[in-house]
Each structure stands twice: as C-alpha cells, then as structure tokens.
Amino acid sequence: MNKLMLPAAALLLAAAGTGYAGLAHAGGQGSSLRAEAKAQDLERREALARQARERAAYPAYFARAYEHYDTLPRGVLEAIAFAETNWTHAQPDPHEKSGHRHMPASYGVMGLYRGEGFANQVAEGAKLLGVSERLVMSDPETNILAAAALLARAAKQDGHQVRADGGVEAMAGALARYAGYGPGDGNIQGFARQSFAYEVLQTLSRGVEADGVRIPAMPVEMARAFPRERLALLGAPALRMDHGADTVTAIDEAAAAPAPLAAVPRAAAKAGDVGRAALDFGEAIWNPAHSSNYSTAGNGRSAVIMHTIEGSYAGGISWFQNPAANVSAHYVVRRSDGQITQMVREHHQAWHAAYHNHYTIGIEHDGRAGDAGNWTSAMVNASARLTRSICARQPVNCASAWKGPGYDYWQVVPDSVRIKGHGMLTSNQNRYDPGRYFPWANFYTLINGGSPPPATAPTYWVDTHAAAPGFPSPTSTAQSGTLNRGTHYVYCKAWGREIRSGTAFNRWWLKTDLDVGPAGQYVSAYYLSRWGNDEARDNDGYDIPRCDLLPYGKIGEKYYAMGGVRSHLGVPELAEAAAQLGGRFQQFRNGMILWHADAGAFAVHGRILDGYRATGSETRWGFALMDELDAAVSPVSGQRGRFQYFEDGLFLWTAATGAHPVHGAILAHFENNGREAAFGYPKSAEQAHGSNGRKQAFERRTLYWTPERGVWAE
Numbered sequence: 080m081n082k083l084m085l086p087a088a089a090l091l092l093a094a095a096g097t098g099y100a101g102l103a104h105a106g107g108q109g110s111s112l113r114a115e116a117k118a119q120d121l122e123r124r125e126a127l128a129r130q131a132r133e134r135a136a137y138p139a140y141f142a143r144a145y146e147h148y149d150t151l152p153r154g155v156l157e158a159i160a161f162a163e164t165n166w167t168h169a170q171p172d173p174h175e176k177s178g179h180r181h182m183p184a185s186y187g188v189m190g191l192y193r194g195e196g197f198a199n200q201v202a203e204g205a206k207l208l209g210v211s212e213r214l215v216m217s218d219p220e221t222n223i224l225a226a227a228a229l230l231a232r233a234a235k236q237d238g239h240q241v242r243a244d245g246g247v248e249a250m251a252g253a254l255a256r257y258a259g260y261g262p263g264d265g266n267i268q269g270f271a272r273q274s275f276a277y278e279v280l281q282t283l284s285r286g287v288e289a290d291g292v293r294i295p296a297m298p299v300e301m302a303r304a305f306p307r308e309r310l311a312l313l314g315a316p317a318l319r320m321d322h323g324a325d326t327v328t329a330i331d332e333a334a335a336a337p338a339p340l341a342a343v344p345r346a347a348a349k350a351g352d353v354g355r356a357a358l359d360f361g362e363a364i365w366n367p368a369h370s371s372n373y374s375t376a377g378n379g380r381s382a383v384i385m386h387t388i389e390g391s392y393a394g395g396i397s398w399f400q401n402p403a404a405n406v407s408a409h410y411v412v413r414r415s416d417g418q419i420t421q422m423v424r425e426h427h428q429a430w431h432a433a434y435h436n437h438y439t440i441g442i443e444h445d446g447r448a449g450d451a452g453n454w455t456s457a458m459v460n461a462s463a464r465l466t467r468s469i470c471a472r473q474p475v476n477c478a479s480a481w482k483g484p485g486y487d488y489w490q491v492v493p494d495s496v497r498i499k500g501h502g503m504l505t506s507n508q509n510r511y512d513p514g515r516y517f518p519w520a521n522f523y524t525l526i527n528g529g530s531p532p533p534a535t536a537p538t539y540w541v542d543t544h545a546a547a548p549g550f551p552s553p554t555s556t557a558q559s560g561t562l563n564r565g566t567h568y569v570y571c572k573a574w575g576r577e578i579r580s581g582t583a584f585n586r587w588w589l590k591t592d593l594d595v596g597p598a599g600q601y602v603s604a605y606y607l608s609r610w611g612n613d614e615a616r617d618n619d620g621y622d623i624p625r626c627d628l629l630p631y632g633k634i635g636e637k638y639y640a641m642g643g644v645r646s647h648l649g650v651p652e653l654a655e656a657a658a659q660l661g662g663r664f665q666q667f668r669n670g671m672i673l674w675h676a677d678a679g680a681f682a683v684h685g686r687i688l689d690g691y692r693a694t695g696s697e698t699r700w701g702f703a704l705m706d707e708l709d710a711a712v713s714p715v716s717g718q719r720g721r722f723q724y725f726e727d728g729l730f731l732w733t734a735a736t737g738a739h740p741v742h743g744a745i746l747a748h749f750e751n752n753g754r755e756a757a758f759g760y761p762k763s764a765e766q767a768h769g770s771n772g773r774k775q776a777f778e779r780r781t782l783y784w785t786p787e788r789g790v791w792a793e
Contacts, residue, residue: 123516126451131291134166137188138293140220144227150234152247155254156189156227157294158282162275163190163391165414166292167450168219171389181406181431181443181512182390182398187222190391191215191229191259196403197394198259204229226257233257247283247297251276251304260397271397273305277313278393280304282415290452360410360468362642363421368399368407374428377709379438380473382497383466384504386431387453387512392445396420406430408441410465414453415445417461425473426709433506440469448514449487459518463525464640466498470526471640472706482523487515498526537643538568539617541589541607549600553588560596562606567591569602571626572615578605587615590626622650630655634665634672637680648672648682659698678702678726687723687730690738694764700740701726711756715778720760736760736778745775745782748790758782758792 141156160166163185171184183195191200193216204225205212215225234253254276255269286296301310388395392413399407399422407429411420423429431441442462446453470477480498488511492503502511547562553575569589577586587604604615615623621644628651630638644650649668658664662675670684681703683691691700703725710722713733720733728742729750739761741749749758759778768774772785780792 123451126516127290130167130450130452133168134291137166137219137223140188140223143220144223147224148227148231151227151231152250154283154294154297155247155250155279156223156230157292158279159226159230159254159257160188160190160223161282161287161292161294161415162278162393164188165446165450165453167447167452168222169447170216181386181388181408182395182404185390185394186216187225188219189222189226190394191222191226196398196401200229200259201225207232230254230257246300246303247280248300248304251280254279258393258397260394260401270309271393271400273309273313274396275391275393277301277305278391278413278415285415287415359425359472360419360421360465360642362645363410363419363465366396366400366420366422368422368429369402369404371402372399372404372407373423373430374436376428376437378426378428378436378440380425380440380469381475382435382439382499383469383475384432384435384439384441384499384501385462385513385517386441386443386501387446387448387514388443389447389512392418392420395443395445396422408443410441411443411445412458412462412465413445414455414458417455417457419461419465425469432501432504435504435506440473440475442466444513448512448516451516453514454516454518459522460525463522466522467526468640468642471637473708474705477526480519480523480526482520485513485515485517485519487511537639538570539621539623539644540566541569541617541623542566542609543602543606545606547602547606549591549593549596549602550588551600553601555601559600560593562591562602563594566618569617569623571629572604572623573601573626575601575603578603580605582612584612585615586613587623589615589623617644619645621645624650628652628654630665630672632663633674633680634663637672637674637682638665638667641682647684658702659696660701662697662702673697673703675702678704681706683707683723685721686732686738687721690730690732690740691725694740700728700730700742710760711754713759713778714756715759720755722755731755731760733760736762739764741765741775743773744784744790745773748782748784748792749777752792 137160144156145151145153164187166188168188169185169190171186183192183197185192186201191204193199193201193212201212201215205215207228208215208221208225210221214221216222230253233256234250236256251273255272258272258275260271260275280299280301282294283297284299287294305313386408388411390398392411395411398404399411407423408431409421409423409425409429411422412418425440428436429441430436431443432439442465444453444458444462467477469475476497479496481492481496481500481503485500486502489502489508490511491505492499496503500511500513500517501507502514543562543564546564548558549560549562550557551559553573569591571590572587573590574586575588577584583605585603585605585607588601589604590599590601592598593600607615609618610616617623624644629635630651632655634655638646638648641648648670651665651667653666655663655665658673658675660675662673664671664673670682670688672680672682674680678701683703684707687707694700703723705724707721707723710720710731712719713735716733716735718733718735720731720736722729722731728740729746730738730740732738741761742765745765752758758780762776762778765773765775768783769785772783774781774783782790782792784790
C-alpha cells in the first residue's frame, strides 16, 4: 500500500456518484419532480455520450498540432484543454452581456480569451495562423492549433530552448506566459499565471481518463518547474496579497494559532501575518480577492448560492484579484480534485448575485453550466462539505436546499429555498448556472446526512523519512509489518513505549494501515520527518488527536463540519462526557461543544465560554442554540463584538466590556429596541435594584425592571 496524497475535502466526504438518486418532495409534486429528474439524468447520460463522440476527434487534432509545433512536449495541450474547458468546445451565449459574466468569456476546446480584461488570445492566435478570428472560435481543430501557436511563441519569448524530449517541467515558464490573464508582470499577476502552469502540470502528473478525455499520467518534478520559494507559495495553504505593494507571501498558519502551534517554525513566515484564524472554512486555501471587488459591509449569511465560473479555476481566481473585475465570490472549488480557495470572508459581501449579495454566501465552481461532465465527484463532495460547514457555523438551514431538477434557463424558486443556484434568484434573468446538470438531489442528500463526516477522525497526512516497523499496539514488541518510506495517512495517536536514537526520541504512536501487514496497526512517531521529540503532527503542523479522545455522534458531526483539528477549537483534550440536565459535552484545546437533544450541538469558546462557566453553565443558562457570531458595532467604543444565544439568555462580548449575559424582561426590551446598536454592550451582569427590582448597565443606558413598571431605560 503506497498511499497517494488526497485533498482534505475528499478525505472527509465519501466519494459519491452525481446522479439524481434520493429525490424526495412532499405531496403530489414529488412524483412529477422525480420523473423530471429521472428524465434529466437520462439526458445527462446522453449528453456525456455525445461529448465523448465529439471528443473522439480531438486526439487527432492534438497530434497534428504537435506535428506543426514539434518543440511542444506531448500531453501539454491536452492538459491545458482539460484545465480550461474539460475538453468542451466552449461557445459563450452571444446574447449574454459581458458585465453579467463571472469572468471574461473564453472560446473553443482550449478556452481562448477574447479581451474583456484578459488577453485577446483569439485575435493573437488567428494572426499567428493567418486565419479569421471566427474560425479560431468556431472550429475545434483551428482552436487547438491557435493555442499551440500561442504556447510555442510563449516558449520562445520565455527565453528557453524548449524541446519535446526535454521534460515537461521546462514548459512552466511558457505556460505562465501563455495563460492570458491580462497585462502586467507584477508579483500578483505573475503568481496567477504560475498558478495556471502549476494546475496544468498537476493534471499531467495525475493523468485523466473519463468520458472520452485521455491524458496519460507522466512523472513531473515540480521542483524542476518552479523556483523553490515560488513552489512553496504555490503549495501554501494560505496567502497574503498586498495589492498596493504588489507582494505575495505565504501566511504562517502557526503565528495566529494558539500554543503549541505557535512554536512550529515556518521559513516563509512574516511578522504580523494573519494566519488560518482569518479563514471561515478551515480546509480552504486563503487567497483573497482584490479589495475593490467586494464590500466590507456586513453580510447576513442566511443563504448559499451555487455558481459555475464559466471558465477555469485558476482563471477565476485571477479575475477576482483583478481590480477592474467588479465581481467576486466567497469560495472557488476546483473540478479536478475538489480543492477550495476562499477569496472573501463570509461576513463580508462578495459581489456574485446582484441584489442578493447582502445575505448570501457565493460558491463558484470550476467549469461551465452547459457541460454535462462538469460535476465530478471530487468537486461535488468538496462543495457539499463546504456547504455543510456553512450550515453548521452560520444561520443557514441545509434542509432548506433545493432538491428538484436543474435548469438551463432562468427559473426563480421560492425564497424559502436558502441553498440554490444563481439562476434561481430574482433580478438575475440572464443567468442559469449552475445549470441543468448540477446534481441537486444528490447534493441535498450529501449536505443533509446522506454522507456524514466519519464517526471517527478523518485521516491525517504525514511523511516518514525511513521504512517504519508496525506493531499491534503502542506497547507491543512483536512486529506485525512495515510502513514504507513516503507520505501516508494516519488515524490518530496513542502514548506508548519510547523509541530513541541518540537525542531523537518519541513516545507517540500513530495508528495507520501498513504497506506490508494488516490494517489498524501502530507506527512510532519517531519516524515523522519534520517535527521534534515527543511531537506528533500532520504535514501541515496540526496536532494529530488522541485515539481515545476522538469525537463521535452529534458532537463528532459538528466538530468535523467545523474543520476538526483545523478549526478554532483545535484538538480534543477530554473524552465526551455527560453534561448537566441530560446533555453531553466535549472539551477541546480552545473551547467545547455542547449538545442536547432539544438544542443541537454548538461550539462555545473564548470569553463567552469563560462567562458562561463563571455564571453557572448549563444549569443556569441552558444549552447553546447557535454558534457565536459577529454582533453590531458598539456606538461607544466602535468595536464589533460577538454574541451567542443560549436557552435562557444571550451572551454579548467586546474587548472593552468583557462578556456578560442578558436575560429575562431586560433581554426582551433590549431586543425590541435596537439591541447593542442602540444601547451598546452590557458592562456587567444584571444586578439587584431596590427591594424587588433588577438593573443592568450598558454602554449607553442602564435598563431597569420592577414588577410594577416593567422595563425602562435611563
């Protein structure tokens, strides 16, 4: 068993087909929708077969292009076509206005741009071939030839003598120059182009064979393709884009994390960087959009809108970072492997859905709404995991998602449907994405428990620097097999006998499946290549949880939906235990999750958790009814605070006032008269007033209550 690296999203959602299984609607409408979904599934299969027939001619076109441009390594054109269009002959809707597109339109099998903010590859390719632009846009073979001409020119301009037998890694510079992401050679533009080259080379290293697309896998040494410091950025989990200074730097995730992650050294760290704490979904790459393409105004976050980028993943990210774009989304998901990039914080308004931006979270998907083969299991599963996480953290109800058919025209659905497509919104008449082939019924099942996060912890990737002996337990001395040198997954860690060599030692043991030997065995963390003594972390520096503390049940579902060890809660520190009043709780490094059958499972952490515990916990306030969220800006301090409702009260916090509960009649008056935006934040808990009254001081007013007068403010 030699375990291949998989994206985190794919590890946490089981692979699932993208058909329309599981459709269920109440009443007589259900049968008609099921019939329509079944008909659309048949249509999708027919469309895939039609695509495969159309693609049958493409290998010959690619071969002839290599004959004309024999310095191009075989496979690179096919990989560009897969990254840009999924081998689909793209023809944008001629009636669609450019201002309503997600990004500049692209044409043909190779997805060539025609201006609108990006390069005019169509015109440039036509000039190189001596043909019309119309032919480049409409004829697949000419489109491939034009792309080959552009790539060969880019290779020559790149200053390298590229040979077909010289290794595909030598094409990295030419691919970056070819990408077409508009003028400018600054760091940010350069990084966007290199991201495109990185994706093309990754496609070649993985290979593709599906629905008529065939790209044989080949060995690609990324270290030969990119300088070491740039390769570190291309593989970084989070980036800082300073558009004013035109700099791209890797964010040190550890810098903003609680101990002991802060002790993890990262060579690329910069002082003052904001780490993964800046992310909403812990498994996403943070690569922010340009600040002119979204609003920092508050977002109500009560709905999720699904899009297709109508282009490539790398192209969409580049466009959202272009200051002229005037468009963005919170997330972009890649078709090939489900990688997720976050570009706008959820509490800010991305510009993706016209008049609906102020309350929606936008998820863009790599590819095109009209492509029947666009919806890979990797992308659908990753999008579902992201959506489930949003439902767990924000006031979005996953059970309100659309579960009927998709549409290839604008079709408004009721406002009560809170997870739906761009083309299902009012005032978006010229949109129909994510299109007829998006698997809504299957997606509904995925986000509503059809494929829940695993009952035990997800797997964690670690590198071993040498072959490691495996044992049945952390204390056993009878070897049961071997874990080969390389990258492997592990499930959890357990404390056991010490393994020592000189000054290096470790007593943590990692549970895994051996390459030679049975599953569920233990290997000493001594063989981890990148951490110190008595440490057991994954390749990204996150602590691996203890086997005896793994969350399960409803608390486990909540924890994994939040991002597991990558969430702000960190690793579990205690096993799940009984709470007061019939509930359950589990303590993590930076907070806890509370569960009760009547309330659900929610995280409580930080100063609100401190205040909750100091004033009686669940015996006084009951169980949490929601996760902590942003509150309004204080009219006194100017600070934006946080709030969290419990069964018997509301906790509010700012750095200036601390965390205090509000409850009873004073809470009712507070809520009905403007809450913290009007009164400011509570400065203390409720106190006695007179012989039978109560009072509570807020930043702007004090609220009083007596049985005779009720509540009033002074």
